[in-house]
Amino acid sequence: xxxxxxxxxxxxxxxxxxxxxxxxxxxxxxxxxxxxxxxxxxxxxxxxxxxxxxxxxxxxxxxxxxxxxxxxxxxxxxxxxxxxxxxxxxxxxxxxxxxxxxxxxxxxxxxxxxxxxxxxxxxxxxxxxxxxxxxxxxxxxxxxxxxxxxxxxxxxxxxxxxxxxxxxxxxxxxxxxxxxxxxxxxxxxxxxxxxxxxxxxxxxxxxxxxxxxxxxxxxxxxxxxxxxxxxxxxxxxxxxxxxxxxxxxxxxxxxxxxxxxxx
Numbered sequence: 001x002x003x004x005x006x007x008x009x010x011x012x013x014x015x016x017x018x019x020x021x022x023x024x025x026x027x028x029x030x031x032x033x034x035x036x037x038x039x040x041x042x043x044x045x046x047x048x049x050x051x052x053x054x055x056x057x058x059x060x061x062x063x064x065x066x067x068x069x070x071x072x073x074x075x076x077x078x079x080x081x082x083x084x085x086x087x088x089x090x091x092x093x094x095x096x097x098x099x100x101x102x103x104x105x106x107x108x109x110x111x112x113x114x115x116x117x118x119x120x121x122x123x124x125x126x127x128x129x130x131x132x133x134x135x136x137x138x139x140x141x142x143x144x145x146x147x148x149x150x151x152x153x154x155x156x157x158x159x160x161x162x163x164x165x166x167x168x169x170x171x172x173x174x175x176x177x178x179x180x181x182x183x184x185x186x187x188x189x190x191x192x193x194x195x196x197x198x199x200x201x202x203x204x205x206x207x208x209x210x211x212x213x214x215x216x217x218x219x220x221x222x223x224x225x226x227x228x229x230x231x232x233x234x235x236x237x238x239x240x241x242x243x244x245x246x247x248x249x250x251x252x253x254x255x256x257x258x259x260x261x262x263x
Contacts, residue, residue: 086202086227086263089145094210095156098148100217101231102187103251109217110187110237117221123182123242126173133221137207139163139171144202146227148234149263160225162206166199174243182248183224186237191250193226193233194260202227205238233261 100106118130143161169176176199182192197203204225207214214220219236226234232252242248253259 083201086146089147089157091145091159093157094145094159098158098209098218099154099156101148101150102236103189104187106217111216112186112221112237112239114221119222119238120240121172121242122240123244124175124178125169125243127171133207136163136168136205136222139167141207142204143208143211144204144225144227146202146225148227148231150231151257159210160204160206160223161208161211162204162222162225164201165203165205165224166201168205169198169243178243179245180243180248182242182244183235183238184240184242185235186239189235189237189251190248191233191235191253192248192259193224193229197226197228200226200228228263230261230263232257 100109102109114133118132119136120130122128140163141161142164143159145157145159147155147157149155169181174181176195178195180192181195181198182190184190206219206223206225207221209215209218214223219238222238223236224234224238233250250257250259253261
């Protein structure tokens with residue numbers, strides 16, 4: 001019987017390679033606790049096993065970390081329970097003021113005019129048309145007080161109100177057997193989520209914050225609020241929604257963040 005033999009490693013500075021890999025994992029893996037665990041537990045043997053070849057070049061390390069990230073996405077998707085609810089809190093626990101968060105500064109918040117605004121809905125849906133804010137506000141509304149968890153390590157509790165996203169998807173005749181729902185935003189942000197998360201009962205197309213119309217710094221005219229996802233998966237200033245079976249990626253995801261982004 002012929003046994004497979006992994007190619008020998010090139011002559012390298014093993015400690016330097018591991019240090020670099022741990023730094024790259026820190027950039028690649030979204031959740032702080034999981035990132036720290038992988039950084040601590042990564043060994044030279046483990047890294048070379050992932051690559052299956054030499055780790056003397058950065059491309060091999062990047063390929064290995066990409067494989068780990070994709071594997072992590074698949075595992076999170078498999079264990080996600082669409083009926084399990086995230087914790088909710090009394091209004092007395094709301095963080096005031098709720099922190100601003102974006103890939104730009106608060107002085108660069110995008111201003112979207114309410115007059116004339118319409119939400120574009122395309123892709124695998126029966127009713128491909130534009131929705132006004134008045135039409136969205138006329139749909140049944142609900143509030144939730146949930147915790148926003150940021151990949152940077154902080155969290156805050158806020159009160160969000162709006163349309164249950166599952167109701168909206170059913171209203172437009174979305175193909176709920178499709179794999180992805182994507183979002184395009186007025187601040188040039190974009191992201192996408194899996195359909196089970198889109199249909200989760202706590203996923204809201206939010207139109208208000210703390211009982212008031214959604215302020216610009218929190219994402220006017222609308223924000224997708226998902227307490228089952230990390231903050232970067234919750235897009236603001238949404239202008240377009242589409243349903244697709246083609247992987248849409250995302251602003252941070254295309255830079256190496258985990259795509260599933262579960263909290």
